Structure formats: C-alpha cells, structure tokens
Amino acid sequence: MKPLSGVGLGWRRQLAHRIDQETELGFVEVLAEHLNPTAPLPAPLVRLKERGLPMVLHAVSLGLGGAEPPDPRRLDTLARLAERLGAVCVSEHVAFVRAGGIESGHLLPVARGDEALDLLAENVRLAQAALPVPLALENIATLFEWPEPAYTEAEFLTGLLSRTSTLLLLDVANLYANALNLGTDTAAVLAAVPPERLAYVHVAGGVRHGALYHDTHAHPVPSGPLDLLETLAAQLGPVPALLERDDHFPSPEELTAELRAIEAACARGVARWKSEVAQRPELHAVTSSAPEVRP
Amino acid sequence: MSARTARERLAEAQATLVRALAQGAPVPPGFDSARVQATAETLLSKRRRWVERSWPRLVAALGESFRSRFEAWARENPMELEASALADGRRFADALLAAGEFPSSESAHEELLTFEVRFRLTEHGLVARRGLTFKSMRTGAATLLAARLPGGRVLRLRLPF
Numbered sequence: 001m002k003p004l005s006g007v008g009l010g011w012r013r014q015l016a017h018r019i020d021q022e023t024e025l026g027f028v029e030v031l032a033e034h035l036n037p038t039a040p041l042p043a044p045l046v047r048l049k050e051r052g053l054p055m056v057l058h059a060v061s062l063g064l065g066g067a068e069p070p071d072p073r074r075l076d077t078l079a080r081l082a083e084r085l086g087a088v089c090v091s092e093h094v095a096f097v098r099a100g101g102i103e104s105g106h107l108l109p110v111a112r113g114d115e116a117l118d119l120l121a122e123n124v125r126l127a128q129a130a131l132p133v134p135l136a137l138e139n140i141a142t143l144f145e146w147p148e149p150a151y152t153e154a155e156f157l158t159g160l161l162s163r164t165s166t167l168l169l170l171d172v173a174n175l176y177a178n179a180l181n182l183g184t185d186t187a188a189v190l191a192a193v194p195p196e197r198l199a200y201v202h203v204a205g206g207v208r209h210g211a212l213y214h215d216t217h218a219h220p221v222p223s224g225p226l227d228l229l230e231t232l233a234a235q236l237g238p239v240p241a242l243l244e245r246d247d248h249f250p251s252p253e254e255l256t257a258e259l260r261a262i263e264a265a266c267a268r269g270v271a272r273w274k275s276e277v278a279q280r281p282e283l284h285a286v287t288s289s290a291p292e293v294r295p
Numbered sequence: 296m297s298a299r300t301a302r303e304r305l306a307e308a309q310a311t312l313v314r315a316l317a318q319g320a321p322v323p324p325g326f327d328s329a330r331v332q333a334t335a336e337t338l339l340s341k342r343r344r345w346v347e348r349s350w351p352r353l354v355a356a357l358g359e360s361f362r363s364r365f366e367a368w369a370r371e372n373p374m375e376l377e378a379s380a381l382a383d384g385r386r387f388a389d390a391l392l393a394a395g396e397f398p399s400s401e402s403a404h405e406e407l408l409t410f411e412v413r414f415r416l417t418e419h420g421l422v423a424r425r426g427l428t429f430k431s432m433r434t435g436a437a438t439l440l441a442a443r444l445p446g447g448r449v450l451r452l453r454l455p456f
Contacts, residue, residue: 115305
C-alpha cells in the first residue's frame, strides 16, 4: 500500500470545512457507512481527492469476526467506494457486529481462541479477495471479554497477522481503554506490531464513568493514548497517526491543539528511536521499513 | 471438525451474547455479567442518541417521555436488518401510531411525512425513493402535503383544514 504519513483527521461533515482549509494534514479517513453508495461523493471529498490528499475508507459493519462469511453486497459496496475515493486502503475491525438476525449497532469482541481466529482469518481472506486495495484491521475497545481466552490480545493479534496478510490499524485509544478496563498488557501489544504491517494509528478521546473508561470519540484525548503513541514511535520510528472525533466537536483551536499533541507525541517517540538507533546501529536494519514522515 | 460446524458453533455463541446485549436475555455463563450489562446500556443509549439525531422533531414532541418509551420499545424490538437510525426511528414511530400514541404535534407529523416521501421501509431495509412521490397526512387541525421531486428536493404544503 502507498504509505501514509504525518497526522491525519477523521473526515466528518461537521469538520469538512476545517479539513478543506487545513494544509498540514497527512491523510484523512472517510466513514463508509456515512456515504450513500449510489449518490455522487460529497463535494468536499471530491476536492480532497483532487488535492491528492491520501484517503482511507473506514468501515464498521462488515463484522469480519462474525460467524458468517462477509456479505458480498457489503464488500461490493466497499470496493466501489474505495475505487471512487481512490482510497489507499480499506480499514475494518477485529469484531463482530451482528448475530442471530440482530444488528448490535456496536463493535463486539471476538473470542480469543483458535477456532474464532481461524474463522476470522478465513473471513479476512474473503474480504481481501473482494477489495481493490489492501485491508487494515483495527483492535477494538471492549468492556468485557469472552470467558477463558486462550490468547492474550497481543498473541491474538500476532496470530491474525501470521495467518493472514492483513495490515494493522493500531488504535492506541482502544488499547488504553482495554488496559484500564480489562488489564490488557499494552507493552506486549505494542511489541507485537511489525513495522511493515502497520498501516496507521488511531487516536481518540474518551471519558471515565465510575470505574469504567469509555472510548467515546467525543471527549478530549487524555495523555494515556498519546503516551502509547510515543512508545510505539520510539520502537518503530515515524508512524502515521489519525485523530478520530465523532461528536461534541471542539473549537478550531482545541482541535488544532489535539492534532499538534499527536504530532508532538510522535516526535518525542521518534527522537527516542533515533537516539536508540544511533547507539545501536544494528537496530536500523529492523526499523528502517517504517514509513517516512513528510518533510 | 469441519469449518461449517465451527461457523455454526460460533453463530450460536454470538447470537446468545447478542440477545443478552440487545434484548436483556440472560448473560451466557462465564461472562462478566456486570460488564455485559454495562455494554448493553451503552448499546441502548447509542441507539437512542442516533434516533434523537435522525428524528429530532418526533423526539422533541415526545419530550421527557421519549427516553423511557424508546428504550422500552427498543428492548422488545432489536435492529434486525440494518443499524440505521432512520429506519429504527421509523419503526418506533410505527409502534406509536399503532398504539395511538404518536404525538399530535404538526412538526412531528411533518418529519414523518418527509421521511415517507424520501424513503420506504421494505423487508430488505430502508430504500431511498426515486422519481416523483406525493404523500399527505391529516393532523388535528390541518392536512400536510409533501412531494419528492426527481433529483431529491422535497416540497411541503400545509392546508389549514
């Protein structure tokens, strides 16, 4: 896939004007379910496409972790939208969204065992075969897990990456949420990210209600996800990172501050990575495949 | 073990979990019941907020009773075809109409009428209408007319009788 770089922002109608004016964005992500597949693309997206700003098509309703193979009609819609947008890749989630004829309207966790992993891998291969561009899969946030998981989250991701050729969309906000709510080992997950398989990173805000942290995309980004982003960049070098904001849109100044905070976290990580590489040149061979940041 | 059997087993396990999340069925054994219930609440409030956005006038006309009415209805009526707030709200409106509880507000009727000229609910889900469509609706004091023109523009007219 054509590598992404810099800091990105999730395209939303409420942010369309802002994104139109923005000259420093490295890429945007467009929500597939918000586009009418039979209507012309919204004019602001056509302008972004003409500007040559790299776009990712992000989907939430394939349900690749579900028991059914992915619906060919949904795949066909995604494939057409990806082509019309000129998307560099399509991203989806390690999740199921429907079962027993019921749409949950939510991303639900898959059981972390071999049987579910094999079916997920099969569904991923079916989706890849139907899409004109690479597929990247995202780790989700969940408040609960399936009983007695055979694998940790890190092991499960490694298993998915070894069984398929999918790319990874690492959501550090989801990882942060799972660490708080489920005790997920963030260091193990970050260590499981192969640089050549990382498409990009998601960053988002959330809020704590009682004992639980909710990944809302409607609140400011706390320092936790940014710290994880910094650690990842310290391991891999420059990583493209995108802010997702879905609701309670902040003022332009606040939004700029969040984008700059993401950039700064990446830069801190890259500085650590560079000093590490300088001290241990043998690392360079491993890390040099990370995508380059735009000058 | 054939792949088909594995898919069937997974389908059953996931369906049991989704029924617990969407309909308040018992939480399957082994799961953290409090966390599954917390997720069920998140799902329900998300679904309610989507409908609040897609059907603002109906929601305003129902006022404070909207939340409890919608949530009670939603638990009995999970989303079956697609996770669409427009379709979900339309089905909720149908339930209100059938129970004679649709608010008398002209604004809410107008919203429903606008939906009706733009979309129809089918057994496959929500379908956008094409071409020219006319609809009318009687409220207490007026007759509301709406037309969807080819190209998608909607014209509305209120007759005060």
